[in-house]
Amino acid sequence: MESLSHIFGGALLLFGSFIFVANYVRQIANFRNRNKKNGHWSSPAPFVGPLFVIVGYSTLPFEFSIWLFLVIVLDPDTVITILSLPYLIKGFRE
Numbered sequence: 001m002e003s004l005s006h007i008f009g010g011a012l013l014l015f016g017s018f019i020f021v022a023n024y025v026r027q028i029a030n031f032r033n034r035n036k037k038n039g040h041w042s043s044p045a046p047f048v049g050p051l052f053v054i055v056g057y058s059t060l061p062f063e064f065s066i067w068l069f070l071v072i073v074l075d076p077d078t079v080i081t082i083l084s085l086p087y088l089i090k091g092f093r094e
Contacts, residue, residue: 009059016052023049023077046081047072 023045050071057068072078 005059006061009056012052012056012059014056016049016054016056019045019049019052020071020075023075027076044077044080046075046077050075050078 053071054068
């Protein structure tokens with residue numbers, strides 16, 4: 001049963017890492033297509049990749065480190081969302 005937990009944790013960690021890398025690829029694609037009229041634009045997925053990475057890592061038999069939360073700061077969609085929250089709140093107040 002313990003090995004099943006490790007497999008599940010590893011799968012979550014890999015899936016979160018995939019989303020994390022896909023966020024960077026999506027950001028680069030959006031930057032390249034910003035001036036094209038029919039350019040493809042992808043929407044962000046904030047907090048999803050870091051959440052899967054943190055949950056997957058916590059189920060594995062590694063010692064939990066505070067450095068793990070650095071993945072939140074390194075994810076571009078999460079950072080953009082956190083930085084835009086004050087403007088969103090200000091927009092709701094007006």
